[in-house]
Amino acid sequence: MKPMSVVLKQAVIRRRGTQILGPIDMTLGEAGFSIVIGPNGAGKTSLLKVLHGVERLSSGTVTWSVPDEDARQSQAYVFQKPIMLRRSVRQNLAFPLHLLKVPKAEIAERVQDWSGRIGLHAALDRPATRLSGGEQQKLALARALIRNPQVLFLDEPCANLDGRSTREIETLLLASYHAGTRIIMTTHDLGQARRLASDVVFLLNGHVREQASAQAFFAAQQSDEARAFLNGDIIE
Amino acid sequence: MNEIWAGIAAAFRLIVTLDADLVDITLRSLQVSLSALVIASVIALPFGTWLAIRRFRFRRLTIATLNALMGLPPVVVGLIVYLLLSRSGPFGVLGLLFTPTAMIIAQVIIITPLIASITHQAMRELWAEYHDLLISLNTTKGQRIMTLIRDGRRTLLTAALAGFGRAIGEVGAIMIVGGNIDNATRVLTTAIALETGKGDFALALGLGFVLIALALLVNFAIHALSRTEREGRW
Ligand SMILES: Nc1ncnc2c1ncn2[C@@H]1O[C@H](COP(=O)(O)OP(=O)(O)O)[C@@H](O)[C@H]1O
Ligand SMILES: [Mg+2]
Numbered sequence: 360m361k362p363m364s365v366v367l368k369q370a371v372i373r374r375r376g377t378q379i380l381g382p383i384d385m386t387l388g389e390a391g392f393s394i395v396i397g398p399n400g401a402g403k404t405s406l407l408k409v410l411h412g413v414e415r416l417s418s419g420t421v422t423w424s425v426p427d428e429d430a431r432q433s434q435a436y437v438f439q440k441p442i443m444l445r446r447s448v449r450q451n452l453a454f455p456l457h458l459l460k461v462p463k464a465e466i467a468e469r470v471q472d473w474s475g476r477i478g479l480h481a482a483l484d485r486p487a488t489r490l491s492g493g494e495q496q497k498l499a500l501a502r503a504l505i506r507n508p509q510v511l512f513l514d515e516p517c518a519n520l521d522g523r524s525t526r527e528i529e530t531l532l533l534a535s536y537h538a539g540t541r542i543i544m545t546t547h548d549l550g551q552a553r554r555l556a557s558d559v560v561f562l563l564n565g566h567v568r569e570q571a572s573a574q575a576f577f578a579a580q581q582s583d584e585a586r587a588f589l590n591g592d593i594i595e
Numbered sequence: 596m597n598e599i600w601a602g603i604a605a606a607f608r609l610i611v612t613l614d615a616d617l618v619d620i621t622l623r624s625l626q627v628s629l630s631a632l633v634i635a636s637v638i639a640l641p642f643g644t645w646l647a648i649r650r651f652r653f654r655r656l657t658i659a660t661l662n663a664l665m666g667l668p669p670v671v672v673g674l675i676v677y678l679l680l681s682r683s684g685p686f687g688v689l690g691l692l693f694t695p696t697a698m699i700i701a702q703v704i705i706i707t708p709l710i711a712s713i714t715h716q717a718m719r720e721l722w723a724e725y726h727d728l729l730i731s732l733n734t735t736k737g738q739r740i741m742t743l744i745r746d747g748r749r750t751l752l753t754a755a756l757a758g759f760g761r762a763i764g765e766v767g768a769i770m771i772v773g774g775n776i777d778n779a780t781r782v783l784t785t786a787i788a789l790e791t792g793k794g795d796f797a798l799a800l801g802l803g804f805v806l807i808a809l810a811l812l813v814n815f816a817i818h819a820l821s822r823t824e825r826e827g828r829w
Contacts, residue, residue, distance in 0.1 A: 438728070446746065454732075455732055458732055
């Protein structure tokens with residue numbers, strides 16, 4: 360399938376009379392590991408959901424370079440709070456493949472493969488809702504990657520995780536990125552942004568304040584707010 | 596008092612010796628109520644689920660109507676079905692009045708709103724939990740409903756059991772549309788009413804014990820189901 364880029368034009372979300380996002384004009388290219396940073400409430404989650412198409416715009420447009428249906432089918436999204444189906448780990452992993460009517464033998468094979476990669480091989484038959492937070496997040500990630508998405512969205516995948524789980528997830532993300540997956544992720548962890556980002560979007564009060572390559576952004580910020588944010592100051 | 600003890604003793608004898616009348620009536624009761632349960636479930640489970648995930652203009656009104664129908668007095672349902680099926684009614688030509696089919700129809704009308712309502716509540720909770728994931732995975736409407744039904748199957752079974760409990764213990768409607776005809780439409784509840792009226796406590800009590808046993812069985816099953824659900828075992 361063709362690589363996908365996306366263009367936002369005057370994108371705005373309003374909720375209960377207040378504008379929580381936008382207007383945003385932005386292009387995200389076909390490749391890269393984009394990281395969206397910004398303080399709490401900046402609109403990171405809203406932006407990600409708009410790009411993925413699960414949150415509607417109040418006005419403006421979001422346009423993928425391929426037809427909407429193809430775009431949706433080749434994207435995956437890992438939610439900030441992992442959503443576990445009330446089923447076994449195995450069935451959680453198999454679920455997206457069942458939806459695509461992948462042959463049974465292939466499903467079994469891919470489930471084996473991915474359960475190994477996330478270290479949950481021994482837990483395949485345990486209820487997913489009984490896993491620890493880190494295990495659930497890894498399972499959610501594997502369930503997203505098992506369909507080989509072209510674009511992967513992640514909303515603060517390592518919030519509330521310990522160092523070890525965070526490193527395991529970052530390793531999986533980098534492997535997937537190097538294998539050609541387009542990644543768009545939010546984080547509140549600046550260290551993580553430095554480790555992973557190829558480019559950075561800095562969001563503040565619903566607006567894109569800066570968008571630059573990671574190298575350029577971390578070397579020199581254009582705005583005072585971004586500089587203050589990187590310094591760890593409280594910004595509004 | 597003696598009469599009652601004698602009745603209880605006789606009732607046990609009927610049960611232990613598998614009295615032909617008692618078995619016959621019990622089986623007919625099960626046949627009618629299980630048929631009603633299957634039909635009502637086929638309607639109510641998908642409908643309740645659909646109601647939980649679909650937003651449309653008259654959703655609130657539909658839910659309010661459903662809850663109102665749940666409180667419909669069975670006797671009135673019986674009366675309406677009677678009028679519809681009677682010789683001069685719109686469906687009179689089918690000749691269904693005073694047949695088990697008429698009783699099944701009445702019970703379906705009584706328990707469908709109950710099952711749909713319980714289903715709707717349970718499914719709304721599950722849908723809130725799964726919503727973002729199922730939308731993100733680009734599921735079709737059918738796939739969403741199937742997923743919810745599958746993962747909510749315990750609550751659905753609970754809803755169905757509640758419906759069955761209501762159906763098997765119901766007397767007013769089936770008395771009217773079934774007519775309590777011996778060997779044709781006599782079931783547990785109508786037989787108990789009749790035998791008690793005649794003063795034959797042995798059969799009445801025997802049938803009563805069977806009915807109580809069935810009701811207890813249903814309630815134990817509901818209890819066991821909700822426990823496995825809470826403990827996250829499935
Ligand atoms: N459904 C909603 N209704 C009203 N306000 C909302 C809703 N969703 C998000 N918001 C508000 O929009 C802003 C941006 O939210 P969000 O995108 O979650 O930010 P972030 O992920 O950067 O913390 C916040 O101020 C939040 O309170
Ligand atoms: Mg957020």
